[in-house]
Each structure stands twice: as structure tokens, then as C-alpha cells.
Amino acid sequence: MLEITDLSLSFHTLYGTMPVLDRVSLSIEPGEIVGIVGESGSGKSVTAQSVLRLLDRNATYTGGSIRFKGQDVLGMKEKEIQGLRGKKIGMVFQEPMTALNPTMRIGKQLANVIRKHQGVTQAEADRLAVEALAAVQMKDPQKVFRQYPHELSGGMRQRVVVALAMSSPPELLIADEPTTALDVTVQAEVLKLMKELSTQTGTSVMLITHDIGVVANMCDRVYVMYGGTVVESGKTEEVLFHSNHPYTRALIEALPEGKPKSQPLKVIEGESFNARKRPVGCVFWDRCPKRTARCQEKPPVVEGLNGHRIACWEGKR
Numbered sequence: 001m002l003e004i005t006d007l008s009l010s011f012h013t014l015y016g017t018m019p020v021l022d023r024v025s026l027s028i029e030p031g032e033i034v035g036i037v038g039e040s041g042s043g044k045s046v047t048a049q050s051v052l053r054l055l056d057r058n059a060t061y062t063g064g065s066i067r068f069k070g071q072d073v074l075g076m077k078e079k080e081i082q083g084l085r086g087k088k089i090g091m092v093f094q095e096p097m098t099a100l101n102p103t104m105r106i107g108k109q110l111a112n113v114i115r116k117h118q119g120v121t122q123a124e125a126d127r128l129a130v131e132a133l134a135a136v137q138m139k140d141p142q143k144v145f146r147q148y149p150h151e152l153s154g155g156m157r158q159r160v161v162v163a164l165a166m167s168s169p170p171e172l173l174i175a176d177e178p179t180t181a182l183d184v185t186v187q188a189e190v191l192k193l194m195k196e197l198s199t200q201t202g203t204s205v206m207l208i209t210h211d212i213g214v215v216a217n218m219c220d221r222v223y224v225m226y227g228g229t230v231v232e233s234g235k236t237e238e239v240l241f242h243s244n245h246p247y248t249r250a251l252i253e254a255l256p257e258g259k260p261k262s263q264p265l266k267v268i269e270g271e272s273f274n275a276r277k278r279p280v281g282c283v284f285w286d287r288c289p290k291r292t293a294r295c296q297e298k299p300p301v302v303e304g305l306n307g308h309r310i311a312c313w314e315g316k317r
């Protein structure tokens, strides 16, 4: 479905050219939910935005390729890429109001999208819009149909965005921190809903999150990113239970689940990655508790069981 191979990308900034992705490779099969996890600035959003070519103008692709169903995305004309956006590849972002028109009733926004994608009559689009609201478990879909975005809670707005993205199910849904702005219980509901819709429709999902706990509950496979590189990837259970990269381990150890309240949570020591001071060797070098002298050289990618991959000199599986 999606194959990103050795993608490298730089931004031109006031400080000069700043490489932010370094040979990122990632794939998503039909129907899979794949997580990309890592802290702020690790390159998750930039990777996702590249798939839809939504990056700011100061970005330059410096290497690699992106293929969606075999088509070369980076080589596509603007018109072709527009044919992918929304239709074959849907999007849900952190802040629902960026996807909603504040001056238009919910039902009209949904019906407009349905008419555009499915070419049905207005009456049929209205009926499908109510159905789409019911599918995202709105208690009173008829009422929500007539409401404006500001009349809904944050969680309901994000369900509307999911309904917009899934009303004509895309082949791939890119969800960039879709629940970060919501409170914890609502977060869990929206994620469960996305997982159910993906199972029902066969839509693949690229789920971007900084929360490895979300990955544990949602994803078939995961890519752990740090400093614009993939440091570890594999099946979720494999990465969570047999993680061998010090950064992934630190993310797991920082999880509050299952720890007594009296026990202080572990934090990852050191300063977060600074793209202006990219090291020559391992990107996690300056924070890694296990670093050795050879970590100043770029680590090899060690392939272990079931496609588990670790970019670390100490990687064993």
C-alpha cells in the first residue's frame, strides 16, 4: 500500500540547510494499523506530510522515494496528488477545527464531501451524512447534522473529522496525534472508534503519536523515530516486549502503567534532539546510557526475528 524507502529531507532555514529526515524507510500493508512513535521533533509529522506532499515550501527532498500502490508520489503532478488527498488517503490531525469550517453546519460539510467523492444526489448525500455520524457513534446524529462545530465538545468534533475522513473510506488514513488535544477517556473512545472503522472498512492507518501506550493498544506494527531516523521497528509485541534500542526502552520505562504511585516515573535524561547539532554517528548518542566510542559512527541496522529491526551497535535481535 505505502512504501517509503530511504527518504531524506532538508529544510532551508535562517540558520542554513537543516537535514530533518535521514534515510527513513517505512511500509504499510493493506488493512494494517501502523504506529510512528517518538518525541516532539523526531520527524513523525514531516514523514506523514511527505506522503501527501503537504510540506512547507522551504522543504527539499534530498533522497529516497515514496510509493503509494506502486505510484511514485514524489514524481506526481499537483493534479495527481490532489486526486490522492482526501479520496484515497484521508487525514485526521490533532486540532479538529483545522479540518472543519466554523461557519457551516456539520451535516452540510459532511454531505459536501460525500457528494464530491461519491457523486450522489443531495438527498442521498444528506442521508449518508446522517449515517456517517451514526457510524462514529453520535448519540443523536440528526441533531449533530444541524449543529455548528462550536456547539460540539472537542471529542465530538474529532469524531466528526473521523466521519469526514471515513464517510467514503480511503485506502489509507493518516492520523497525526488525533487525540492529543482530548482528555484521556475521550482519547480512548476516539482511538477505539478509529480501530473499529479500520477493521470494518479495511482502511490502513498510519497513526502518529508520542505515546507508546497508544501504540500498544492500537497498532499491528510500529516505527520508533528519533532525530529524523527510524531507530527501531517491528511488530508491536516484538518491539514492546523485546525492545533492544535504548531509546525505545526509555520510552517504555517512562510509561506510568502498572507502576506504584509512590515510584517516580523515569525520564529520558539529557536535552531533546537538536536538528542543528545532528551528530555524525548515532542520533541518540548524547543521551544514551549505553553509548560506547563506536556509537560516534553511524550504527548498522540489525535485522532480528519477524522483521524486527534495530539501528544500534548493541542491537542483538
Ligand SMILES: Nc1ncnc2c1ncn2[C@@H]1O[C@H](COP(=O)(O)OP(=O)(O)OP(=O)(O)O)[C@@H](O)[C@H]1O
Residues within 6 Å of the ligand: 011, 012, 013, 020, 038, 039, 040, 041, 042, 043, 044, 045, 046, 047, 056, 058, 210, 275
Ligand atoms: N517548515 C519548517 N521549517 C524548518 N524546520 C521545520 C519545518 N517543519 C518542521 N521542521 C523541523 O523538522 C523537525 C521534525 O519536525 P516534525 O514536526 O516532523 O516532528 P514531530 O516528531 O512530528 O514532532 P511534533 O510531535 O512536535 O509534531 C523538527 O526539528 C522541526 O523543527
